[in-house]
Amino acid sequence: MRRLSRQPFLVAMLLIAPALLLRSVTAAWPFFNNAWLSLHRSNPTLGPDVYIGFDNYRRLFRSTTFQETTEFTILYTVASTILEIAIGLAIALLLNSALRARSIGRAMNLIPWAVPVVVTGIAFRFGLDSSFGLFSDLFTRVTGFQVDWLLDRWPARMSIIFTNVWRNAPFVAVILLAALQTVPEEILEAAKIDGANAVKAFTSISLPLISPVMLSIGVFFLIWQVSSFDLVLSMTGGGPGNSTQVLGYQAYLDAFQSLNFGRSAAMSMVLLSLVAVTGLLGMMLLRRVESRVN
Amino acid sequence: MARTDKRFDRRTLLKSAGGTAAAATMISLPGLPTRAQSNAEIVVSAQAFSHEPLQPFVDEFTAQTGIAVTFFANPAAGGEQVAQLTPQFASSSTPVDVLSSSDEAAPLFIRAGWMEPLNEIVDETFWSDFDQSVRDYVAIWSSINDEVFRIPHGWSVGFNWVRQDLLDGYGLTAPETWDDIRVLGEAAAGDGMFAFADAASKPSLAFVYAAYIVAQSGGNIFAFDEQTRAAFEFARELIDSEFFPRDAANWTYDQLNASYMGDQLVTMRQWSFFYDVARDNTEWFAEEKASIVLPPGAPDGQRATWAGAWGWMIPKFSENKEAALEFIKYISAPDLAGPLAEAMSDYIIPRTSVFDYLGDEGLVRYHKEYAEAGVITPRPFHPRVSEAQAIVDTYFNGYLLDQYSIDDVISNGQAEIAALDEV
Numbered sequence: 001m002r003r004l005s006r007q008p009f010l011v012a013m014l015l016i017a018p019a020l021l022l023r024s025v026t027a028a029w030p031f032f033n034n035a036w037l038s039l040h041r042s043n044p045t046l047g048p049d050v051y052i053g054f055d056n057y058r059r060l061f062r063s064t065t066f067q068e069t070t071e072f073t074i075l076y077t078v079a080s081t082i083l084e085i086a087i088g089l090a091i092a093l094l095l096n097s098a099l100r101a102r103s104i105g106r107a108m109n110l111i112p113w114a115v116p117v118v119v120t121g122i123a124f125r126f127g128l129d130s131s132f133g134l135f136s137d138l139f140t141r142v143t144g145f146q147v148d149w150l151l152d153r154w155p156a157r158m159s160i161i162f163t164n165v166w167r168n169a170p171f172v173a174v175i176l177l178a179a180l181q182t183v184p185e186e187i188l189e190a191a192k193i194d195g196a197n198a199v200k201a202f203t204s205i206s207l208p209l210i211s212p213v214m215l216s217i218g219v220f221f222l223i224w225q226v227s228s229f230d231l232v233l234s235m236t237g238g239g240p241g242n243s244t245q246v247l248g249y250q251a252y253l254d255a256f257q258s259l260n261f262g263r264s265a266a267m268s269m270v271l272l273s274l275v276a277v278t279g280l281l282g283m284m285l286l287r288r289v290e291s292r293v294n
Numbered sequence: 295m296a297r298t299d300k301r302f303d304r305r306t307l308l309k310s311a312g313g314t315a316a317a318a319t320m321i322s323l324p325g326l327p328t329r330a331q332s333n334a335e336i337v338v339s340a341q342a343f344s345h346e347p348l349q350p351f352v353d354e355f356t357a358q359t360g361i362a363v364t365f366f367a368n369p370a371a372g373g374e375q376v377a378q379l380t381p382q383f384a385s386s387s388t389p390v391d392v393l394s395s396s397d398e399a400a401p402l403f404i405r406a407g408w409m410e411p412l413n414e415i416v417d418e419t420f421w422s423d424f425d426q427s428v429r430d431y432v433a434i435w436s437s438i439n440d441e442v443f444r445i446p447h448g449w450s451v452g453f454n455w456v457r458q459d460l461l462d463g464y465g466l467t468a469p470e471t472w473d474d475i476r477v478l479g480e481a482a483a484g485d486g487m488f489a490f491a492d493a494a495s496k497p498s499l500a501f502v503y504a505a506y507i508v509a510q511s512g513g514n515i516f517a518f519d520e521q522t523r524a525a526f527e528f529a530r531e532l533i534d535s536e537f538f539p540r541d542a543a544n545w546t547y548d549q550l551n552a553s554y555m556g557d558q559l560v561t562m563r564q565w566s567f568f569y570d571v572a573r574d575n576t577e578w579f580a581e582e583k584a585s586i587v588l589p590p591g592a593p594d595g596q597r598a599t600w601a602g603a604w605g606w607m608i609p610k611f612s613e614n615k616e617a618a619l620e621f622i623k624y625i626s627a628p629d630l631a632g633p634l635a636e637a638m639s640d641y642i643i644p645r646t647s648v649f650d651y652l653g654d655e656g657l658v659r660y661h662k663e664y665a666e667a668g669v670i671t672p673r674p675f676h677p678r679v680s681e682a683q684a685i686v687d688t689y690f691n692g693y694l695l696d697q698y699s700i701d702d703v704i705s706n707g708q709a710e711i712a713a714l715d716e717v
Contacts, residue, residue: 044384044406045678059713064706065688129549130541131558150544151695236544237496241692253497256377258680259402 031272038265045259056266069245070270076161076246077226077278083165085218088172093202095173096180106177113171121234124163125150153243156236160244164231172217179213180206212290219282223275247271334359336391336617339366341604344394347637355624361617372396372604373498373680376403383408388609391618395444397435397602398498401679403609404436404443410608410615411441415623423628425644427601427670434675436605444605445626447634449643451664452506452599454589455554455568456561458582460487468587469561470597472510472528475590479537482560489537491553492563493545494529500543500691501683503529506563509600509671511592515686516676518707523700524592526693533694543694563589563599569639569657586660588667599664602673603643678714685710 038056040049060066095106112120127135128149140146149159183206191201229249232238238245247267255264340348345365352363366389369378376399382389383403395403403409421429428446436444456468464481466474469489479489492503505515507529513521532538539558542550547564551571554562555578572584591597606626608618624630632651635642639657642648644665652658664670676682689703698706 044408045402046405065710125544125546126549129544131539131553132556148540151540153697238688239496239500239544239691240695241697242688243692243697252377253680253684256380257373257398257497258678258684259376259380259406260681 034265034268037261038269040262042262042265043258043260049262052262056262057270060263060266060270065242065245066250066267068242069247069250072157072244073226073247073271073274075157076164076244077222079161080164080168080225081218081221083161084168084172084221085176085214087165087169088217089176089214091169091173092176092180095177106174109170109173111170112167115167117167117230118234120163120167121231124159125235128159150236151240153240156240156244160231160235163235164225167231168221172221175213175217176210179210183209208292212286215282215286215289219279219286222278222282226274226278227271247274334614334617335362335364336612336614336621337364337366337389338392338394338621339368339390340394341370341640342367344638344640348634350637351625351630351634355621358624359617359620361620363621366390368394371498372398375399376680379403383609383611386611388611390609391612391614392621393607393609394447394604395607396604397673398680398683400436400444400605400607401675401677403607404438405677408609408611409443410610410612410618411443412445412608412619412622413440413442415619415626416442416445420626420628423631423645423647425646425665427665427668427672428603428644431601431603431672434672435603444607445622446603446605446643447626448604448640449601449661450565450603450640451601451661451670452502452563452589453566453568453586453660453664454561454599455564456585456587457559458585459580460485460560462582468585469590470588471590472592475532475537475561476535478560479532479535483536487557488539488559490532490561490563491539491542491545491550491559493547493550494543494691494694495545496687496691498683498687499546500687500694503563504686504690505600505674506589507592508674509598510590510595512595512598515674516682516711518704518711521592521595523704526690526703527700528592529690530694530700540695543691566639566642566657566661586663588664588669597667597669598671599669600671600673604640676711676714681714682711 037049039051039053041052041055042049091109095102095109099105115123124135127133130136130146130148130151133149136147136149147155149155187205188201191205196204227248229246229252232244232246232249236244238249248271251264251267251271254260254267338352345367348365356362369375373396375396379389379393379399383406400409421432424432424446428449432442432444432446436442436446454468458468460482461468461478464478466478466481469475469478475489482489492499492506494500494503504526507525508515508522511521511525511528513519513523513525515522529538533540533543539545539553542553545553550562550564551568553559554564554568555572555575568584572579588597589599606622608615608622612618625634628645628647631641631643631645631647635648635652635658642652642658642661644661649658649662654662685707689698689707692698693700693703
């Protein structure tokens with residue numbers, strides 16, 4: 001023991017070894033195995049795996065379906081995240097104000113987030129149906145326009161993004177509400193005495209102070225949403241055509257409907273690289289914002 | 295009674311908590327796909343709704359053989375069965391000994407070498423009980439190199455449902471050709487109704503509808519040939535003429551049923567389960583509102599629909615193959631086919647034994663009518679069925695909703711089907 005205590009590096013390694021081993025088994029091995037699989041024709045219906053180098057990737061990048069799917073995956077993720085933060089912030093400000101029904105409002109706010117995603121998807125699928133959908137009918141009565149929400153490319157894309165925002169914005173609001181409540185009251189009071197109105201106080205004091213939280217939640221939501229597909233599955237199945245198809249769903253279909261493990265692994269690697277780039281950029285931005293705030 | 299002086303100390307608390315956690319874990323395990331139990335007990339995977347009607351037959355089997363049966367729930371959709379069982383089959387084990395398998399899953403499982411051949415329990419006498427349409431189907435969908443891997447027990451036919459009451463009002467008969475659907479469309483438009491509909495959403499349902507009309511045009515859907523083009527163009531024409539609801543391109547079967555029972559459709563293609571759905575809606579139902587007639591046909595084609603099946607299989611990783619074989623032999627026997635079909639409409643299948651047992655009553659009358667008219671074509675087959683169906687699904691659904699031109703659909707479809715042979 002005495003000898004060990006003289007070698008702090010060894011002790012540190014011994015202490016983190018269990019965690020390291022666990023992560024190796026649950027994260028590193030699947031990652032390397034997936035990367036290796038993506039270089040193979042791996043489909044049990046076609047016989048043993050065959051090494052084919054980067055053919056799976058070459059075929060993916062040549063495929064118009066893959067390009068369309070990647071395009072919508074990025075649009076869905078980025079647009080959803082921006083809107084969730086913007087609307088979540090608006091809700092958080094509302095719930096942070098001195099409203100009489102604030103407690104009830106805070107409790108009710110989380111209801112959309114508590115509903116299972118697939119239930120939400122099916123409910124909106126029915127609600128947006130052009131013939132007997134409640135939301136479609138309401139929209140037509142209010143605006144006078146008839147829109148086939150789930151049947152045309154852009155309305156379908158907007159519908160999925162809107163539904164996703166409707167579900168997730170309340171959760172973002174709760175996080176941002178917690179952040180808003182950490183802003184010291186005395187600073188806001190001092191600003192008021194100095195003549196700052198509510199907008200000025202928010203933009204000059206509250207917003208900079210909560211921006212690291214906003215950025216963190218933004219990065220997390222980008223990462224979570226880039227691979228999610230439950231809403232797409234239950235609302236449009238990726239249609240019309242391939243207009244609302246996302247990479248995560250396509251990878252799932254390739255692996256678990258078609259047994260094309262090689263192509264699914266290649267698609268997962270592309271998805272992983274999207275997540276990695278997003279995460280890296282987000283972390284860099286977060287550090288910059290945090291250093292500015294501090 | 296002597297009072298014990300045992301203290302409930304921290305160690306006892308930890309031991310109790312540990313024991314409870316372990317017990318809870320063990321109790322929860324049967325819900326997970328674990329390795330099938332050995333000895334005279336088999337795990338049978340079947341759709342959840344069939345467990346209760348099957349139970350009396352299973353009890354009889356247990357009484358006769360001493361082999362206990364536990365049910366395992368199949369997912370409702372065929373494709374999801376691939377997701378449910380692939381991880382375990384791929385790791386050379388199985389949670390079930392007998393599997394009721396769908397068309398989407400069976401060819402993949404068979405070609406992956408995960409299933410056991412069943413030739414020893416089926417011979418020519420056994421097959422002579424089945425209609426030729428089922429035997430043709432088995433040869434394509436359930437066999438490789440004369441080895442049979444799946445014994446069909448359920449026969450899903452795409453029936454042509456018509457509102458006889460409305461047709462009588464229009465002075466028309468049920469459409470026999472595509473032209474008749476056009477005529478009906480003109481007549482029904484005045485009432486704000488659609489002549490015909492099918493659910494055509496992704497995933498899977500668009501393929502079902504596409505295969506139905508391509509069967510009528512006589513095409514090969516996976517070849518994206520000229521007859522396929524004609525069928526797709528006809529489907530699009532129906533939407534553009536407002537004889538077929540455009541929304542149906544994103545409908546589920548629930549929405550199709552709701553629209554039909556909401557008096558918006560004069561005819562529809564729907565599976566046999568609508569027979570019970572319609573009758574359960576007692577406020578709406580009347581015999582003439584849910585009549586079944588033979589399907590229409592294309593001008594140069596034939597009156598046709600297609601059928602798919604669910605059937606019994608044995609995973610080759612089962613540790614109870616003998617008992618599993620006994621079960622399939624018992625449950626597929628001709629003398630049980632009739633009573634099973636009587637207990638569950640999903641088990642109605644064109645077999646002499648079923649037709650003899652059930653006579654002309656109920657849904658079996660229409661199965662018999664379709665079989666005798668020869669309008670049932672085998673489900674379109676491709677060795678990589680899920681991927682091929684997904685290609686049709688995407689392009690047909692996209693074409694119906696104006697995402698692709700017909701030329702793009704045909705050329706891209708052909709190219710993507712051809713690409714399946716590359717990898």
